[in-house]
Amino acid sequence: MPKSRASRGILLTSNLPQLQNLIKRDPEGYKEEFLTQYNHYLSLLKLQQVSSISSSNSNVTTNSSNVDKSNELFQDLITFISQVSQCYPIETKELPIQFKELLLGNSENGGQNIGNGQTVKGDLRRTVVKNLVMLRNKEIIDSIELLQILLPLLPQVPSALRGMIRHTILTDIKTSNQKTKNHRLNRVVQSLLFGMVESGMNAQVIGDKGKGKNKEKGGEAMWAVMMVKELWKKGVWNDAKTVSIVALAAFHPNTKVQSAALHFFLGSDNEDENETDSDEEEIRNARRGVKKMEHRMEVGKSGRKKDRMLAQMKRETNKKRAKHAAGLGATPNFPALELLHDPQTFGEKLYDNLHKHDKIYSLDHKILIMQLLSRVMGVHKLCVLGFYSYIIKYLTYHQLQVTLILVSLAQSVHELTPPDVLTPVIRKLAQEFVHPGVGAEVIAAGLNAIREVCRRQPWCMEEDLLSDLIDYRKSKDKGVVTASRGLLQLFREVNPGMLKRRERGKAASMGLIGNQVLAYGHSKDAADGIEGLELLEEHFASLRKEEDGDVNMGEENEDEDGKGWENWDVDSDTGSESEGWEDVSSGDEDLDISDSDDEQDRKRDREEKRKLRKSKQKNKRLGKDDEEDSNDEEEDENEDEEMDDGKSVVSVATTAISQDTKKLSLLAQQKILTPADFALLNELRLKAAKELAESGGGSGAKRKLAALEASKRHIDGDESERFLTENEILGPRKKLKSTWEEKMELVQKGREGREKFGSLKGKKQKGTPSSSTNREKARNKPLMMAVHSNKVMQKKKASLRDKQIRLRAAIDKQKKLKH
Structure with a gap:
């Protein structure tokens, strides 16, 4: 006998998953059942809001069991309504707003939680969040609505739910920006x-000194x-x-x-x-x-x-x-x-924050600010002059984390930093770090720090101080010698005039002749070419020879250069009747193509003077004044000489210009270089520098190779190469004692390829795997060898007291074994 509709509704009321399945199959047929459950959901929603307000305004205690049952039913209804919301979009259009009020409280405050306890807690809050994410997956709400609700929840929810919300936010933003930027x-x-x-x-700024002061x-x-x-x-x-x-x-x-x-x-x-x-x-x-x-x-x-x-x-x-x-x-x-x-304002605010809260910040936090400030100053070439007077008090060798402070100091310096501000800093470094009363590592760190500062601003160094620092190259410590020689080599390159004559070296002394060191604030002239471009041109020429041969090389060049120039002579006007080139007759006149109008005027004057001279010669034959003619001839000759001199000057200038033009590569004049070409050029320069250094190019070739390798590391994307590290300040040191982790790493590396705690001898290195113990080996030892063994001889030579001790130990051992 079929069941009635009323009995079916009663059954479906208690079985929400079954009703959810039926609604998805036939939304119109089960709309009445859905509205019954939706009204039940709305009544529980109002009850939840009233109970949260009353619990926040009073201390009335309620029965926990009844509350738990009501919350469980409310969670089931929330999940049910969310699952079938796409079937009834008009009836459930207020569902996202209701979820938002449950999670954040009243929406009158711009969607932010007003902090009066009117939000759900515990499992009910987790259920609301999960269903809100499900609405986003069904595209009932967009990403903006979802993130406006979830972002303010992060500091309010416990760690378990926070992880889910955080993952949801990151995934949603990443997915929305995957194909194109949203x-x-x-x-x-x-x-x-x-x-x-x-x-x-x-x-209020609390600071981080001490324990328990900054619990937030x-x-x-x-x-x-x-x-x-x-x-x-x-x-x-x-x-x-x-x-x-x-x-x-x-x-x-x-x-x-x-x-x-x-x-x-x-x-x-x-x-x-x-x-x-x-x-x-x-x-x-x-x-x-x-x-x-x-x-x-x-x-x-x-x-x-x-x-x-x-x-x-x-x-x-x-x-x-x-x-x-x-x-x-x-x-x-x-x-x-x-x-x-506005990096200048950012740097000044960082320094003000550091200086103002110097007493309430810990040293670690202050070093973090110093590092960031120095990097901003170095990247954007800022001048925050108060930073150098502030950092002087930390420049002592017994200061904790002094290497990081020295790194921050060196990174903040650039070519636009005033030398007058840096000179006291250099003096303080020399007084605190470079003297016989400290260890060799301290001296090396001080010299390396001074070198890095002077590398960026050489004019901050004084000649007398430089002479004293360079004398440390005679030290017995390797690190000190390396640091001092590095400082000497730096000034041989940037300003050899500050060194004594015997300390400059041959290359620096030769380079000092005729060269003027740039003063503070002056920059080098603009580059007139691309360094190493001839290497790229030779590389392309060799590739053409290998691929097409010498015969076809010219045709390929014409094809490459002619790309994009096809049909350039075709008139864009389709109505034009002209086809091809048209010959224009020049008439009876000879075309005289000259380089300039001035040269044409000069030729014309010379022709007129020659005609005048011929007429004067005619008059001379007729008995005219010879003296006047001779004077005219001298004037003409002088003018011709002047013209020739002018021509020679012009030709000399033209020759000089042509020589300068020859210096420029034809590749730069005929082709626009792409980033791939520049990458190839860097590889070719690095290869050429390696060959020059290996073939005995000297210290200059090695320095150039090191500079090219450093620039390659920076181009490849390692941002840390742009800044100094502690190892560059400390310099080369003796090998320190290995840590436990390093020792275990070596042990694990040595165990690769063999069994655990097993010897390979006698097991895998023989035709027939076998092994024997030391006791078995002793049995097979010859008698005369066993008699004269160390073990037997020690027993014979033992004193009476030693024999008694050994006997007593054997007796005790036997007693323990019996018991």
């Missing part, structure tokens, strides 16, 4: 993040900086507005937020626990699982099933590592420091 979404999200950072800028984690600003760092790291955002968000966070009152922003610009990985990447955590968990499985197989029984499981776990771990490495490889288009807006 500028509308990026602007909205960046504005939200900017507001999250700006919300706490008016707070930064709130919204910290998560805003973390989101920007992740999106920059994955290559999704790489514009100036992204950098401006972190630049604002660099002056946040909370030192944790400020430290995260500083690490972003410095490119370091020193992050807090909350900043751990979820992908890296997932990879670590996968590795732990693999190690646990390997341990179980070693301890317990192993079978084919466990082998397959272990292989599958390893494959999944490798896939995750490869995917994570591919995400890290997406480098941004521009470095963050170069995208700073």
